[in-house]
Amino acid sequence: QVQLVESGGGLVQAGGSLRLSCAASGRAFYAYSMGWFRQAPGKDREFVASISRNDGITNYADSVKGRFTISRANAASTVYLQMSSLKPEDTAVYYCAARLWDTTWSIQDMDYWGKGTLVTVSS
16 A cells, blocks of 8 residues: 655746655555646646656656656655646646556556645746
């Protein structure tokens, strides 16, 4: 069992930056690939970014590429999402997810989820 707790959300103006954190507890954090997803009001949850468990390979949605950076600190059992050049369309609840097996980054393939943190970007 893995518990995930997100933090760092808040209100920011367009063009600003935020750093989200996701603290994991329970089983070995290093064994999980980690991802960030988001869900805007009235929309489906969507993939944002991921980082692999072994070699730290990252992957991003096209909508955030070049603006967001995912990283992990295995010693601290934490994954981060540095968000820059934020846009109003980035407004959403951001969720951290953990994946044990090398499957896909579709929602149904995630093994654990956090409860989310709200990011609001004002224009």
